[in-house]
Amino acid sequence: MRRTSRDIRTANRSEVLRRIIARSPASRQELAAATGLSLATVATLVGELLDLRMITEVGYEDSAGGRPRGLVAVDASGGVLIGVDIAETYVRVELFDLALTPRARDEQEMRPGENRPEQVVARVVAGVGAVVARAGEAASRVLGIGVGVPGQIDRDRGVCAYAANWDWHEVPLLELLAEHLAHPLYLDNPLRACTVAELWFGAARGREDAVVVNLGTGVGAGLALGGGLHRGVSNSAGEWGHTTLVPDGRPCHCGNHGCVEAYAGAPGIMRSLRELDPGSPLLHPEDQTATIDALARGVAARDPVALEVVRITAGHLGTGIADLVNLLNPEVVVLSSWVAATLGEPLLDEVRKAVGRYALGRPFAATEIVLSPVPTDPVCLGAATFALEGALRSAGRRPAHRTAPPVRRSAPSP
Amino acid sequence: MRRTSRDIRTANRSEVLRRIIARSPASRQELAAATGLSLATVATLVGELLDLRMITEVGYEDSAGGRPRGLVAVDASGGVLIGVDIAETYVRVELFDLALTPRARDEQEMRPGENRPEQVVARVVAGVGAVVARAGEAASRVLGIGVGVPGQIDRDRGVCAYAANWDWHEVPLLELLAEHLAHPLYLDNPLRACTVAELWFGAARGREDAVVVNLGTGVGAGLALGGGLHRGVSNSAGEWGHTTLVPDGRPCHCGNHGCVEAYAGAPGIMRSLRELDPGSPLLHPEDQTATIDALARGVAARDPVALEVVRITAGHLGTGIADLVNLLNPEVVVLSSWVAATLGEPLLDEVRKAVGRYALGRPFAATEIVLSPVPTDPVCLGAATFALEGALRSAGRRPAHRTAPPVRRSAPSP
Ligand SMILES: [Zn+2]
Numbered sequence: 001m002r003r004t005s006r007d008i009r010t011a012n013r014s015e016v017l018r019r020i021i022a023r024s025p026a027s028r029q030e031l032a033a034a035t036g037l038s039l040a041t042v043a044t045l046v047g048e049l050l051d052l053r054m055i056t057e058v059g060y061e062d063s064a065g066g067r068p069r070g071l072v073a074v075d076a077s078g079g080v081l082i083g084v085d086i087a088e089t090y091v092r093v094e095l096f097d098l099a100l101t102p103r104a105r106d107e108q109e110m111r112p113g114e115n116r117p118e119q120v121v122a123r124v125v126a127g128v129g130a131v132v133a134r135a136g137e138a139a140s141r142v143l144g145i146g147v148g149v150p151g152q153i154d155r156d157r158g159v160c161a162y163a164a165n166w167d168w169h170e171v172p173l174l175e176l177l178a179e180h181l182a183h184p185l186y187l188d189n190p191l192r193a194c195t196v197a198e199l200w201f202g203a204a205r206g207r208e209d210a211v212v213v214n215l216g217t218g219v220g221a222g223l224a225l226g227g228g229l230h231r232g233v234s235n236s237a238g239e240w241g242h243t244t245l246v247p248d249g250r251p252c253h254c255g256n257h258g259c260v261e262a263y264a265g266a267p268g269i270m271r272s273l274r275e276l277d278p279g280s281p282l283l284h285p286e287d288q289t290a291t292i293d294a295l296a297r298g299v300a301a302r303d304p305v306a307l308e309v310v311r312i313t314a315g316h317l318g319t320g321i322a323d324l325v326n327l328l329n330p331e332v333v334v335l336s337s338w339v340a341a342t343l344g345e346p347l348l349d350e351v352r353k354a355v356g357r358y359a360l361g362r363p364f365a366a367t368e369i370v371l372s373p374v375p376t377d378p379v380c381l382g383a384a385t386f387a388l389e390g391a392l393r394s395a396g397r398r399p400a401h402r403t404a405p406p407v408r409r410s411a412p413s414p
Numbered sequence: 415m416r417r418t419s420r421d422i423r424t425a426n427r428s429e430v431l432r433r434i435i436a437r438s439p440a441s442r443q444e445l446a447a448a449t450g451l452s453l454a455t456v457a458t459l460v461g462e463l464l465d466l467r468m469i470t471e472v473g474y475e476d477s478a479g480g481r482p483r484g485l486v487a488v489d490a491s492g493g494v495l496i497g498v499d500i501a502e503t504y505v506r507v508e509l510f511d512l513a514l515t516p517r518a519r520d521e522q523e524m525r526p527g528e529n530r531p532e533q534v535v536a537r538v539v540a541g542v543g544a545v546v547a548r549a550g551e552a553a554s555r556v557l558g559i560g561v562g563v564p565g566q567i568d569r570d571r572g573v574c575a576y577a578a579n580w581d582w583h584e585v586p587l588l589e590l591l592a593e594h595l596a597h598p599l600y601l602d603n604p605l606r607a608c609t610v611a612e613l614w615f616g617a618a619r620g621r622e623d624a625v626v627v628n629l630g631t632g633v634g635a636g637l638a639l640g641g642g643l644h645r646g647v648s649n650s651a652g653e654w655g656h657t658t659l660v661p662d663g664r665p666c667h668c669g670n671h672g673c674v675e676a677y678a679g680a681p682g683i684m685r686s687l688r689e690l691d692p693g694s695p696l697l698h699p700e701d702q703t704a705t706i707d708a709l710a711r712g713v714a715a716r717d718p719v720a721l722e723v724v725r726i727t728a729g730h731l732g733t734g735i736a737d738l739v740n741l742l743n744p745e746v747v748v749l750s751s752w753v754a755a756t757l758g759e760p761l762l763d764e765v766r767k768a769v770g771r772y773a774l775g776r777p778f779a780a781t782e783i784v785l786s787p788v789p790t791d792p793v794c795l796g797a798a799t800f801a802l803e804g805a806l807r808s809a810g811r812r813p814a815h816r817t818a819p820p821v822r823r824s825a826p827s828p
């Protein structure tokens with residue numbers, strides 16, 4: 001359970017790179033001040049990142065009265081990372097440089113019923129090929145591919161243990177992908193990918209404790225505690241969507257009744273709309289995205305049914321989020337994913353009111369509730385971040401190569 | 415947000431001492447293996463603990479073929495620690511040696527209505543005097559006093575910001591205690607004290623993630639995540655008792671309806687008994703302890719009303735704990751405090767069944783649910799542990815004294 005020296009070293013190396021990504025160029029002195037690490041430790045970690053060619057020296061700045069200070073920045077030529085967002089209705093692939101700036105993207109639609117593992121893998125492989133070509137990159141420069149896939153993920157075995165919406169059981173997804181993609185692969189759940197995206201680039205950055213409430217087809221609560229991702233003992237923490245909100249309430253696909261997801265997931269919101277106005281023109285029975293879009297337009301036009309659906313949804317969410325605020329006492333709660341992005345500020349306002357009604361005064365006063373500020377697909381971004389973390393971790397395993405760049409698959413060092 | 419080098423050093427020093435307390439005597443090699451720290455780091459930390467007189471050299475063991483290895487153990491003569499459990503109906507004080515073995519105890523009853531801060535402080539001061547006298551110790555050997563007090567505690571200011579049962583608001587308890595007690599004082603909530611007791615000495619020891627469900631007059635869920643206590647941003651994490659379990663359910667003293675505490679706290683259990691059988695001989699209307707004791711005896715005698723009350727209580731608890739298991743994916747859930755201890759195995763069995771009905775398969779399979787194995791008052795033990803941690807922390811602030819023992823109030827080093 002105790003973190004080993006190597007774990008701490010990897011975490012510190014990540015943290016230094018994260019600061020450099022957040023603000024380049026940076027001096028070692030600035031990095032030491034920002035991370036709380038000693039200047040000597042920062043200098044060692046910067047040296048390792050230089051060896052890895054993830055960062056580069058970019059000149060000097062004057063320091064008042066002292067020696068000029070060397071500046072480092074992310075090395076855009078050091079390689080690229082790919083993030084994949086496998087969702088129920090699409091496969092989205094983005095290619096990023098080492099500063100996690102998007103360089104190319106691709107989206108492939110998944111037709112209803114198209115959900116066999118081989119079909120999904122084919123979409124991913126096509127998407128990866130497309131973004132590498134579009135970015136004009138050599139495949140050899142891809143340092144890793146992160147893949148977010150809905151369901152319960154066993155990371156050690158690379159297996160999707162269970163995905164409710166597709167009825168997948170024990171699908172060896174990593175193995176299937178590795179038959180076509182010869183890069184380091186990192187599999188995880190979209191919820192954890194979104195949480196890592198908030199930690200590195202969004203509203204959880206620099207926060208000790210944050211909850212990322214994911215509102216899409218499914219619902220979850222990613223936990224960023226103590227400045228890092230909380231995974232739980234079997235990597236399934238965050239299954240907040242199946243918290244009982246209404247005993248004997250609406251049936252949920254998990255087999256229970258009254259789960260948060262049955263009210264606040266996109267299909268749950270559609271059901272609330274149908275119950276309120278069965279013939280509503282806002283309702284697109286077979287299309288979640290179109291319905292949530294129509295609701296957002298209805299709210300903007302002050303349509304009373306749309307306003308009421310948002311109020312009902314926010315009331316359910318607010319009760320549940322108040323419980324999270326009482327339990328975890330986080331600095332920030334982030335509303336993330338496409339339903340939150342589409343319904344935006346009107347949903348946020350109602351959620352804040354509802355949380356205020358149900359949470360205890362002290363933790364509520366200490367908590368901000370915000371919309372995710374991440375500008376790109378957070379699952380792709382977070383999945384690419386897993387690949388970056390993987391590259392940093394594997395670097396720690398090669399102490400013998402510390403002064404030479406690590407050997408990469410088809411671009412050996414000169 | 416990042417842990418500084420000193421934080422890490424303090425945490426590692428704690429961890430080494432925790433291992434020595436768990437198993438004495440121990441060699442530096444064993445400690446390195448148990449903590450994952452390097453032998454050099456362990457040797458330095460052991461040196462610091464020797465300087466602090468918290469541990470002592472106790473001889474050598476043979477190592478196969480190598481040099482004899484030096485053994486260390488807790489130094490029972492290094493000082494004592496006091497833990498105080500302030501509850502609604504009593505003030506309990508225990509004195510411990512540095513291995514956290516209880517040496518003396520005292521209990522003072524609080525009469526109904528006796529709840530002014532000065533009255534409570536007087537009970538604490540009397541109790542501290544009593545245990546020091548009973549143990550035959552000099553007051554100067556007390557390294558610190560930890561105090562667990564119900565309510566929302568602002569540790570930085572030493573203030574009880576709010577205690578519902580006593581209607582305390584902004585009570586400067588630390589200041590009031592310091593007028594009478596000239597030792598380092600550490601104030602916190604009983605929930606967090608119990609959680610730390612489980613982490614150091616109980617079911618959470620050596621576990622990465624644990625939830626300590628506290629069942630007393632109030633109800634809470636202490637979180638031990640990543641091997642440490644999760645406090646939240648304003649030290650109020652764990653307020654699980656006010657999670658909404660039944661929308662529009664029983665009124666709760668927090669102002670909401672249907673909170674976990676309204677069903678699973680001792681007064682809630684009494685209400686369930688009254689609803690089931692208003693004239694039950696098990697019911698002692700003004701006495702929580704007597705009622706819960708009678709319920710336990712009723713269960714042992716297979717009394718159908720007592721069995722049904724435990725089943726109903728466990729059903730409510732099980733729904734709520736299932737949500738915690740889904741959200742946090744802990745290795746272990748510990749049922750702690752006096753209601754859990756009194757109702758024991760029959761409650762545990764019903765809780766396990768109920769959690770199994772509501773939790774998702776994967777996190778449920780990864781979670782053990784157990785009764786607290788801590789043999790003494792866990793609030794006193796945890797509060798004393800806060801005092802021990804405080805002593806270890808303050809040691810880290812005196813690097814100039816590293817080779818000499820730190821100066822103590824009335825036992826200066828020669
Ligand atoms: Zn469910």
Ligand SMILES: [Zn+2]
Pocket residue numbers: 655656657666667668669670673675
């Ligand atoms: Zn309440």
